[in-house]
Amino acid sequence: NLNKLKVVVTRDLGPDVMPLLLENKELDVVVWPHNSVCDRKWLLENAAGASGILVMLSEKLDAELFDAAGPSLRVVSTMSVGYEHADLKELSSRGIRFGYTPDVLTDAVADLSIMLALMAGRNTKETLDIWPNFVWSPYVWCGPQLSATPTSPKRTAGFIGFGRIAQATLARLIPFGFQHCLYTANPATPPNHAADAALAAKYGVRELRRVPLDELARESDVVFVLAPGGAATYHIVDEKFLKGMKKSAVLVNTARGTLVDSDALAKALHEGWLYGAGIDVVEGEPKVGADHPLVKAPRCVVLPHIGSATTDTRIGMATLAANNLLGGLFGKDMPAELNTSR
Numbered sequence: 288n289l290n291k292l293k294v295v296v297t298r299d300l301g302p303d304v305m306p307l308l309l310e311n312k313e314l315d316v317v318v319w320p321h322n323s324v325c326d327r328k329w330l331l332e333n334a335a336g337a338s339g340i341l342v343m344l345s346e347k348l349d350a351e352l353f354d355a356a357g358p359s360l361r362v363v364s365t366m367s368v369g370y371e372h373a374d375l376k377e378l379s380s381r382g383i384r385f386g387y388t389p390d391v392l393t394d395a396v397a398d399l400s401i402m403l404a405l406m407a408g409r410n411t412k413e414t415l416d417i418w419p420n421f422v423w424s425p426y427v428w429c430g431p432q433l434s435a436t437p438t439s440p441k442r443t444a445g446f447i448g449f450g451r452i453a454q455a456t457l458a459r460l461i462p463f464g465f466q467h468c469l470y471t472a473n474p475a476t477p478p479n480h481a482a483d484a485a486l487a488a489k490y491g492v493r494e495l496r497r498v499p500l501d502e503l504a505r506e507s508d509v510v511f512v513l514a515p516g517g518a519a520t521y522h523i524v525d526e527k528f529l530k531g532m533k534k535s536a537v538l539v540n541t542a543r544g545t546l547v548d549s550d551a552l553a554k555a556l557h558e559g560w561l562y563g564a565g566i567d568v569v570e571g572e573p574k575v576g577a578d579h580p581l582v583k584a585p586r587c588v589v590l591p592h593i594g595s596a597t598t599d600t601r602i603g604m605a606t607l608a609a610n611n612l613l614g615g616l617f618g619k620d621m622p623a624e625l626n627t628s629r
């Protein structure tokens with residue numbers, strides 16, 4: 288198929304999206320034939336001569352893969368908003384365009400963040416297991432209330448990272464009575480008080496401030512971890528942070544497992560430094576056994592990375608990933624191209 292452009296796709300994107308690629312007469316599409324993480328050896332072999340590669344978060348995008356593809360490679364497209372699996376310097380220096388999937392998953396992940404904040408405070412892990420031995424009493428399984436109450440009307444949300452998903456989560460917290468919002472940001476980004484004031488007005492909160500990590504731990508009733516993964520945010524939630532939290536507070540991680548020290552969090556939950564945790568992402572996933580310290584920790588709900596797992600959102604992500612690939616292949620606009628030379 289010398290006249291066709293070869294593209295390699297590391298997962299079947301389903302009947303709503305695959306036709307975008309399979310029915311394009313100019314493409315020769317090779318798809319990883321199993322419903323599982325794509326084998327590295329298979330990918331390196333099949334990448335030879337490819338013009339485009341469409342991957343999931345599980346596929347490392349590095350010099351070895353780009354070498355395996357060779358000089359034909361024009362575009363790499365990932366079906367994820369995160370791109371810590373991609374060597375941006377290599378992509379940039381080789382002039383390979385790179386697409387990702389922001390925005391389309393923001394609402395789904397914000398929804399799940401709220402769900403986990405509620406579950407973490409309401410003993411969901413323990414109470415789902417209780418039948419048929421439940422004995423009711425007035426104060427059994429009582430936890431902190433996410434929404435404001437007459438006796439404790441002040442609610443403060445803390446965000447580690449304050450991008451699209453964090454702001455969509457804040458918007459959902461307003462009807463719960465959250466009037467205070469604290470966040471931390473990448474130290475390399477200068478503070479912008481005017482932008483903070485504009486966001487406070489947009490969401491209708493009394494207070495919205497960038498603060499140091501220890502202040503965020505101390506003041507927040509719920510902490511949402513929503514910063515990108517990678518070396519800069521590794522174990523940003525550590526023993527010191529957890530010790531600084533309110534005993535009634537909950538922690539939600541819908542970002543990356545690497546941001547939270549799992550052993551420290553398990554210890555914190557056993558010892559009651561905070562009330563509970565809602566975790567969608569764990570270091571070392573997807574290999575997380577039933578004996579994982581967080582799976583065994585009290586008042587800790589652990590989900591298998593389902594933040595963006597709604598049918599509409601996944602089809603949206605797959606469609607965007609396919610359209611990014613097509614744009615890059617044919618030298619056109621990609622709907623969501625990342626500037627890799629920043």
Ligand code: 8YV
Nearest residue numbers: 343344366367368369392595
């Ligand atoms: C993906 C994610 O569903 O987009 C991301 O960065 O973590 C998830 O939404 C998953 O990683 C599929 O690539």
